[in-house]
Amino acid sequence: MLKLSIRTLNPQLQQAAIKELHEVPERLTADIAALRIWIQQQPHLRAREDDQFLLAFLRGCKFSLEKAKHKIDRFYTLRTKYPEFFSVTNVHDHKLRELINSGIIVYLPTPLNEVGPRIAFIRSGCYPADKFTMQDIAHVMEGIQDILLLEDDYALIFGIVSVIDVKKASTAHLMQMTPAGLKKMIVFSEEALPLRAKAAHFTNTPSSFETFFNLLKPMFSKKHQQRLSVHGNKLDSLYEHIPLKYLPKEYGGENGSIEEGIAELNKKLDDYRDFFKANAQYGTDEKLRPGKPIDFDNLFGMEGSFRKLEVD
Structure with a gap:
């Protein structure tokens, strides 16, 4: 039997994968092979077939082979249909690097509770609204998520918790978030991406944010709506979910700094150029x-309607 080319999990992660994702280590070779054979049998689909990539989809679907097939199909279907949103091919793209360097998003080094979800720290509005579009933002997010799929076992097993600081977001920034663009991003996240969004916490929200949030929330499934929280300027309520020490140094925490996160992402983009x-x-x-x-x-809805997605 061929040896799999995958990372070995530490004991805590392996135990969590077995308990939470129904992973059976002795069956990984067969599970990955079954998914690869299915891909090769699809005349319309050209997909990566390496072990670690396929394992990411199996873990993201709690080892339901049918769900993994669906997600891989949607993953490549939406990237082909909307490459400007979801398919990064050039890591030297100046808009990509400029947004990375603005600190719009970093992934913090220590997961929540030491062994738990990866924390994404997002700073909305830290870029010129007249220079970048919503698709530019989605492009950056997807590029980073590609890297997580390959190397972040905490994100794949425990999911991702996002903290979105809206302090610098102007009305112009919020107006960029069109219903059509939001639909694309939400459908991709829920139907195509094998990374589970466990929670999203909005903080430092201005008064104008309420309109945007009321537009955003109904687009998610009811399960995901329950995972959205708005804290305003009441950071104590945020700390009930994410203790201060797990935030970046710039916010009084101990979990790395924005500057370090930017440098790390730039290095990863260089490393993953090919x-x-x-x-x-x-x-x-x-x-x-x-x-x-x-x-x-039907997938995105017509005349402003939106099909609700019920996913885990």
């Missing part, structure tokens, strides 16, 4: 899809 360049060869061809083609109008 990986991202290869993204151009993967995707879907709807003309070759067996059965009915994807109904994008």
Whole structure:
């Protein structure tokens, strides 16, 4: 039997994978092989087939082979349909690097509670609203998520908790978040990405944020709506979910700094240059899809409606 090319989990992570994700270590070779064979049998699909990448989808779907198939299909379908949102191929793109250097998002080094979800720290509005679009923001987010899929076992096993600081967000920033763009990002997150969003905490929210939040919330499934929290300027309520020590140094915490996070992301983009360049060869061809083609109008809704997604 061929040896898998995957990372060995530490005992705590392995125990969590078995308990929370229904992972059976002795069955990994067979599970990954089954998913790879399915990919090779799909005439419309060109997807990565390396062990660690396929394992990410299996873990993200709690080892439901059918759900993993669905997510991989949606992952490449949406990247092919909307590459400007979801498919990074050039890590030297100046907009990509400028947004990274603005500190719009960093992933903090210590997971929540030491062994738990990865913490994403997002600073909305730290970039010029007249220079970057919503698709530029989505492009950055997806590029970083590609790296998490390959190397962050805490994110894959325990999910991601996001802290979104809206202090610098102006009305112009919030107006960029169009319903059409938000729908694309939410559908991709819930139907295509094998990273579970465990919670999102909005903090330092201005009065104008209420309108945006009321637009955003109904787009999620009811389960995900329950995972959204707005704390305003009441940081004590945030600390009930994420203790201060797990925030960046700039916010009084002990969990690395924004500057260090930016440097780390730039290094990772450099290291993964060839990986991202290869993204151009993967995707879907709807003309070759067996059965009915994807109904994008139904997927995203028509005339402003939005199909609710019930996912874990």
